[in-house]
Amino acid sequence: MASFLNINTDNGHIHALKSFDYETIKKFQFHVSAADSGTPSLSSNVTVNVFILDQNDNAPxxxxxxxxxxxxxxxxxxxxxxxxxxxxxxxxxxxxxxxxxxxxxxxxxxxxxxxxxxxxxxxxxxxxxxxxxxxxxxxxxxxxxxxxxxxxxxxxxxxxxxxxxEPKEAFAASDVKTVIKDDEENSVTFYLIITLGSVSTLFLISIIVLIVMQCSKSTDFSSKYLQDPNYDGTLCHSIQYRSGDKRYMLVGPRMSIGSTIVPGSNGNTLVVPDRRRTASCEM
Structure with a gap:
């Protein structure tokens, strides 16, 4: 409250530097200390409470x-x-x-x-x-x-x-006000509908894109693991055998016990040259 109050150091009189407003502040307090000039100096202090009274200082x-x-x-x-x-x-x-x-x-x-x-x-x-x-x-x-x-x-x-x-004039004026108000409300409604329509369209497009992406992933997955129509469900099996200077590898479905391998058949047969013999001949 230093900006509101001033105290005379000689006689202790306290003066207000500004006017107080009851609507802003209703009460406040401060401390005052008094000391003598003796050796040693003795002092005392007191708390001052100030209550602001209401005045009619505001007009309607x-x-x-x-x-x-x-x-x-x-x-x-x-x-x-x-x-x-x-x-x-x-x-x-x-x-x-x-x-x-x-x-x-x-x-x-x-x-x-x-x-x-x-x-x-x-x-x-x-x-x-x-x-x-x-x-x-x-x-x-x-x-x-x-x-x-x-x-x-x-x-x-x-x-x-x-x-x-007259009533007709009053109704006409009322209609004009109503039309202006309706136009304002219609404009707000129009912009609201456009906003909602845009949001709904974006949402639908996002859903469609997600569905298409999911379907494409499913198709790729199925194509990777698509079975041969002639596949009978058994696992693949390879058999190697030698005939003369050539080595043969037969690749096909797992053969059951008792199946016969025909060496003269080239179906599902991969001819692998015998690298070891070639290398020994070159040496």
């Missing part, structure tokens, strides 16, 4: 109605054939003060016809008191005063202009 702020220029003013159109109790508009306000000072009350500061409109002092709702007649004006100006409950009350005002129109 109008949240709605607010126009494009930022001023608290709005124009409302209502059909002439509305009944008593019809909600015309609502004034919304906010006060930064806490507690009792932040309570708000609404009242008419200016109204063109007290018999037509009523204002709820706690909610800020504006409603009709009766139905409109042919003799009533088509334009009404309402100035709403918003006050807080501080000892020195602070306030703000909002202006509501009410145009009373």
């Amino acid at each position: 702020v109008i949240l709605s109605p607010v126009n494009a220029n930022g001023s608290a003013e709005a124009i409302e159109e209502i059909p002439r054939n509305v009944n008593a109790g019809h909600l015309v508009s609502k004034v919304r306000a906010y006060d930064a003060d806490i507690g009792y000072n932040g309570w708000l009350l609404f009242s008419f500061q200016e109204v063109s016809d007290h018999t037509l409109f009523a204002l709820d002092r706690y909610t800020g709702q504006i409603r009709t008191l009766r139905a409109f007649t042919e003799t009533d004006d088509s334009r009404h100006k309402l100035v709403i005063l918003v006050k807080d409950n501080g000892n020195v009350s602070l306030s703000a005002t909002a202006t509501v202009i009410i145009n009373v129109v």
Whole structure:
């Protein structure tokens, strides 16, 4: 709190360097030490607790109605054939003060016809008191005063202009607003459908690619181990034998006991030259 406080070292007076805001800080404490000039020096200290009192230092702020220029003013159109109790508009306000000072009350500061409109002092709702007649004006100006409950009350005002129109005109204006809103909703829906369709298409393409890759792997695996149509299911067996200067290797299915090998047949027979004899002759 050194930036908020200053103490006089001679007399111990403590002064505030800045103003305190109850909505920001409600209490704080600090320590003060006092020492004499004796030898040895003796000292003592004390803890000081500071409590901030609430003051009505914030005025109400109008949240709605607010126009494009930022001023608290709005124009409302209502059909002439509305009944008593019809909600015309609502004034919304906010006060930064806490507690009792932040309570708000609404009242008419200016109204063109007290018999037509009523204002709820706690909610800020504006409603009709009766139905409109042919003799009533088509334009009404309402100035709403918003006050807080501080000892020195602070306030703000909002202006509501009410145009009373024939039902057809009111319906036309309502249709225009509805069409604009529908167009915005349709645009959002259109982009959402495109996004979902793109995601679904990518997902389907990924599934198809995975299926094709899996099928191709299965085909390659089967082709590697495809059996000979004439294969009878027995394991292959090779038999070697010699005839003269040539050595023969017979490759075929495993032969059962009692099978006969025909040396003169060349089927499934691989002729292997006798390298050992050739080498011995060359030497």
